[in-house]
Amino acid sequence: MSYDDVEIEDMEWNQELQAFTYPCPCGDLFQITKEDLRLGEEIARCPSCSLYLTVIYNMEDFQEKSNKKAEPPKPQPVAVA
Amino acid sequence: MEEEETRVEEAEERKEIWSWGAGTDGQLATGSLQDELTPRFIRSLSAYGPIVSLSCGGAHVIALTPGGRVLTWGRGTSGQLGHGETVSTSQANIVKQLEGFVITHISAGWNHSGFVSGVFMCSYLQLVYGQDEDEETGAIFTCGDGSFGQLGHADSSSQLYPRQVSYFASKPVEQVACGMRHTLVLLAGVLKRSCDYRDLSGILCGAGNVEKPVYGFGSGKRGQLGISTDKVKLTSLPQITMGLENIKITCIHANGDHSSALSADGSLYTWGRGFCGALDTYIPCLSDVDFPISKVALGWNHALLLSRQGYVFMLGGDRHGVLSDPPKTPSTADVRVTRAGKSEEIITRIIPGLANVKVVQIAAGAEHSAFITGKEMLKFFHNGSIMTWGWGEHGQLGLGDTNDQTAPQVVGLDRKSACGDAIPRVYCGSGFSFVLMTKI
Numbered sequence: 001m002s003y004d005d006v007e008i009e010d011m012e013w014n015q016e017l018q019a020f021t022y023p024c025p026c027g028d029l030f031q032i033t034k035e036d037l038r039l040g041e042e043i044a045r046c047p048s049c050s051l052y053l054t055v056i057y058n059m060e061d062f063q064e065k066s067n068k069k070a071e072p073p074k075p076q077p078v079a080v081a
Numbered sequence: 082m083e084e085e086e087t088r089v090e091e092a093e094e095r096k097e098i099w100s101w102g103a104g105t106d107g108q109l110a111t112g113s114l115q116d117e118l119t120p121r122f123i124r125s126l127s128a129y130g131p132i133v134s135l136s137c138g139g140a141h142v143i144a145l146t147p148g149g150r151v152l153t154w155g156r157g158t159s160g161q162l163g164h165g166e167t168v169s170t171s172q173a174n175i176v177k178q179l180e181g182f183v184i185t186h187i188s189a190g191w192n193h194s195g196f197v198s199g200v201f202m203c204s205y206l207q208l209v210y211g212q213d214e215d216e217e218t219g220a221i222f223t224c225g226d227g228s229f230g231q232l233g234h235a236d237s238s239s240q241l242y243p244r245q246v247s248y249f250a251s252k253p254v255e256q257v258a259c260g261m262r263h264t265l266v267l268l269a270g271v272l273k274r275s276c277d278y279r280d281l282s283g284i285l286c287g288a289g290n291v292e293k294p295v296y297g298f299g300s301g302k303r304g305q306l307g308i309s310t311d312k313v314k315l316t317s318l319p320q321i322t323m324g325l326e327n328i329k330i331t332c333i334h335a336n337g338d339h340s341s342a343l344s345a346d347g348s349l350y351t352w353g354r355g356f357c358g359a360l361d362t363y364i365p366c367l368s369d370v371d372f373p374i375s376k377v378a379l380g381w382n383h384a385l386l387l388s389r390q391g392y393v394f395m396l397g398g399d400r401h402g403v404l405s406d407p408p409k410t411p412s413t414a415d416v417r418v419t420r421a422g423k424s425e426e427i428i429t430r431i432i433p434g435l436a437n438v439k440v441v442q443i444a445a446g447a448e449h450s451a452f453i454t455g456k457e458m459l460k461f462f463h464n465g466s467i468m469t470w471g472w473g474e475h476g477q478l479g480l481g482d483t484n485d486q487t488a489p490q491v492v493g494l495d496r497k498s499a500c501g502d503a504i505p506r507v508y509c510g511s512g513f514s515f516v517l518m519t520k521i
Contacts, residue, residue, distance in 0.1 A: 048475075
């Protein structure tokens with residue numbers, strides 16, 4: 001069973017891992033690559049344990065050549081309502 | 082020097098600090114990066130004297146010494162260890178940047194850390210001797226990942242050294258609680274001139290005319306900041322948590338996307354992500370439990386409540402916190418549905434093996450739970466047993482395997498060599514656990 005459902009915008013882009021990540025309760029990170037997303041994969045796995053996440057996203061966002069659009073917006077410096 | 086050596090020897094003899102569970106980032110302080118399925122005695126910390134308290138985060142740990150010095154170890158990739166670098170270490174190191182401050186409160190979040198310097202003594206001095214408020218008291222420092230504004234420095238940058246949160250420069254802070262992507266702060270009582278200066282105990286307890294607002298900053302998407310009835314994506318500037326005005330808050334907690342506060346009369350307020358699939362709550366909501374609560378521990382999908390009578394209750398836990406349906410397990414009783422705001426929550430009483438055993442302390446990891454039983458035990462149990470249940474894949478239950486447990490199990494510690502009559506204290510990080518055996 002999927003540990004949780006997480007929207008792609010709540011995942012963080014990790015430059016080092018070249019993947020979108022989300023905290024895993026074991027202490028490691030759930031991970032999914034842009035290529036995975038482009039292929040329609042919706043499961044983000046944790047390399048350290050058996051848990052996995054279901055990623056909620058719009059596949060079309062990852063179909064274009066440029067991936068810029070798909071990255072979550074950078075957090076703003078001050079309060080945003 | 083000789084004294085220090087004696088202290089080290091004594092500490093090693095007493096075997097005061099133990100750890101187990103996920104160890105890949107060095108968070109167990111064992112010197113290796115292995116998971117440990119059973120409690121391991123930590124030799125490396127003994128040189129710093131008895132550890133007063135611990136706070137365990139996603140994969141790092143903060144420890145407090147009696148003199149208010151701070152030690153950190155574990156994952157440091159975002160600067161959460163406060164040593165000015167982005168490396169992980171299984172070796173406990175003093176946070177040099179905080180030397181000179183007497184730190185009284187610590188909190189480790191997923192990838193960030195909060196430290197509060199002492200406030201009480203100085204307030205007392207100020208009141209009795211009319212000294213000016215010392216800037217170093219009641220100050221809050223944060224370091225680590227700041228991507229969501231959870232460090233409170235009005236930006237989203239990360240900090241490799243503890244940096245004072247300037248917003249609170251003129252507002253003395255008492256407590257800090259770090260969650261996954263957010264931070265809560267409880268102010269020390271704003272002392273009114275009308276209170277009796279001679280009543281020191283009243284000042285220390287925060288009794289009398291004292292206002293203690295709660296602030297939140299960082300990610301607010303699940304309502305965990307409690308700062309608005311509308312959805313707030315994030316704020317990097319602290320804002321007052323709503324709905325707690327005129328309530329004397331004694332304790333704040335944060336873990337995952339959950340937040341809670343306990344009032345002096347034992348009432349529980351929760352906000353943030355809903356438990357058991359309940360709706361998220363955007364402002365603090367009084368929990369509908371009919372007993373006074375003495376302690377609270379938050380996981381990622383469950384909360385443990387310790388009643389003043391010494392009973393443990395669990396809120397939520399529809400995932401690994403309990404694994405199966407709570408009503409079906411023999412270890413639980415009194416399952417009932419309570420209301421928190423608009424939605425319903427399931428609360429379950431956890432029976433620690435024997436029905437009349439009392440619990441004195443609780444701790445929650447992301448998906449596992451632990452408690453310490455009190456003295457009123459039958460001889461079958463040791464005085465002050467450590468019991469764990471929940472998710473066990475990394476050995477975080479300390480039971481020698483990687484199985485999950487739906488009911489509390491006794492953790493076997495080599496008690497003969499442990500600190501005589503000391504009651505153990507348990508602390509849980511996301512996927513690991515620590516026990517302190519020091520005398521309080």
